[in-house]
Amino acid sequence: MRIRLAVTVCAAALLLESGIARAAVIDAVIIDTFETAQALEVEDVSPPVVSAAHQIAAGEVVGGFRDLFVSKTAGDTGERVRARVNPSGLDLLRMTIDDASGSVSTTYDGHDADSNPVTGVNFTGLGGIDFTAGLLDAFLEMEVNFSDVGGPVRFTVFQNVAAGDKFATGTINVPGGIPSGSSVILTKELSTFVLGGTAASLGEVFTNVGALIMTIDATALAQQGWDMRMNYVKTRGTIDLPAASIPEPASLTLLGLGLLSCLGFRRVVMSGSV
Numbered sequence: 001m002r003i004r005l006a007v008t009v010c011a012a013a014l015l016l017e018s019g020i021a022r023a024a025v026i027d028a029v030i031i032d033t034f035e036t037a038q039a040l041e042v043e044d045v046s047p048p049v050v051s052a053a054h055q056i057a058a059g060e061v062v063g064g065f066r067d068l069f070v071s072k073t074a075g076d077t078g079e080r081v082r083a084r085v086n087p088s089g090l091d092l093l094r095m096t097i098d099d100a101s102g103s104v105s106t107t108y109d110g111h112d113a114d115s116n117p118v119t120g121v122n123f124t125g126l127g128g129i130d131f132t133a134g135l136l137d138a139f140l141e142m143e144v145n146f147s148d149v150g151g152p153v154r155f156t157v158f159q160n161v162a163a164g165d166k167f168a169t170g171t172i173n174v175p176g177g178i179p180s181g182s183s184v185i186l187t188k189e190l191s192t193f194v195l196g197g198t199a200a201s202l203g204e205v206f207t208n209v210g211a212l213i214m215t216i217d218a219t220a221l222a223q224q225g226w227d228m229r230m231n232y233v234k235t236r237g238t239i240d241l242p243a244a245s246i247p248e249p250a251s252l253t254l255l256g257l258g259l260l261s262c263l264g265f266r267r268v269v270m271s272g273s274v
């Protein structure tokens with residue numbers, strides 16, 4: 001049984017290498033890899049809502065600037081809602097919420113005067129970026145490295161029009177119980193986003209993006225005290241490589257290497273099964 005599985009996997013790999021069918025998933029747009037350090041926290045009693053906002057120039061971020069925003073919607077004095085980007089050299093967005101409720105948002109809208117995602121979005125700040133990069137079956141991907149409680153991460157993607165009335169929304173639900181140091185990849189196909197406002201089609205929004213808001217939403221009681229760490233957010237998609245009728249020398253070398261590795265793998269599996 002195990003040997004048959006190994007042979008099937010090898011056959012699929014050889015098909016890809018021999019040029020009969022070739023496709024690859026590659027990055028489209030890097031939204032944020034969380035390297036440029038930034039930190040905010042609020043700890044006053046809430047309600048009423050207390051919040052803080054800050055923008056920083058960040059070369060690794062789409063549009064060159066990251067607007068960070070923290071909001072506390074319930075909790076006693078001293079209970080923090082805190083967001084830190086790269087606090088200790090790990091290139092992560094780290095959200096820490098004490099026994100309180102709130103949210104952490106990052107807005108990508110270029111350089112502007114207001115970092116509040118409700119009142120201060122420059123809907124044309126990114127100038128019309130194609131989030132699919134022309135790839136097929138494009139999707140949003142994030143890597144989570146820790147999550148205790150779990151909850152929704154909400155994305156609002158604005159078409160590049162000044163009124164901000166054309167947008168699409170989508171949510172990735174982050175599970176709880178993800179141990180520290182994990183690498184959990186979560187994705188959402190762009191075709192599954194929901195149109196908002198007067199947007200005519202998802203294609204028109206995602207190929208002409210003016211701004212993006214990501215909100216880690218821990219305002220609900222079920223998300224009280226949620227802590228989470230995230231490594232990156234980006235869009236990816238599939239590229240079809242032209243199928244070659246006759247394998248080129250480089251492909252033949254790959255084919256040979258594939259065969260050798262298959263034989264080796266099979267030997268390991270067989271010897272392992274004795």
Ligand SMILES: [Ca+2]
Binds near residue numbers: 065111112115
């Ligand atoms: Ca901004």
Ligand SMILES: [Ca+2]
Binds near residue numbers: 112122
């Ligand atoms: Ca802004």
Ligand SMILES: [Ca+2]
Binds near residue numbers: 034232
């Ligand atoms: Ca990172």
